[in-house]
Every structure is written in structure tokens, then in C-alpha cells.
Amino acid sequence: MHQATGFAFLPFLWCVNAVWFFKDAFIKQPYEEQKNVILSAIGALIWVAGLTTWIVTFQTQRAQWGETADYMSFIIPTGIA
Numbered sequence: 001m002h003q004a005t006g007f008a009f010l011p012f013l014w015c016v017n018a019v020w021f022f023k024d025a026f027i028k029q030p031y032e033e034q035k036n037v038i039l040s041a042i043g044a045l046i047w048v049a050g051l052t053t054w055i056v057t058f059q060t061q062r063a064q065w066g067e068t069a070d071y072m073s074f075i076i077p078t079g080i081a
Helices: 002-008 010-020 022-026 034-065 067-072
Strands: none
Touching (some): 010 022, 034 067
């Protein structure tokens, strides 16, 4: 259970890491662990871009995907009769 939870929230932790250590990574003198903060920021941005792409695609194409989209949905809209 803990591994799945950690994996699911990993992009959130990357974002927190990038924000928390922003001043240390970009204002102070360079140091060895600075690359970890940069990679955390890049990973979080890629994750947000991918999630946004998926949300826009799913919301705009859901009706055309038919039953496949229904199986992926938690809430199935009933539509207008």
C-alpha cells in the first residue's frame, strides 16, 4: 500500500521539492545537489503537461469513445433526453 501511494504522489513531491528549495538552488552558489532540484522541477512540469493533455483529450473525445470511455469514468453523465 505504501509503495503505491508513494508512486502516485511522486510528482507532487517533485513539485514540493522544487518550490521548497528554489532559493537554495537558484539564488545561492551552485552546489552538487542542485541538479536534483532542477530535475524535480522538470519532472513535475512534464507530469503536469501530460496530465493536462490527458484531461483535455478525455473531456473532448469522451462521447466519441463510447463504452470504452464509460469503463474509464467514475461518473457517467446521463445526457439530455
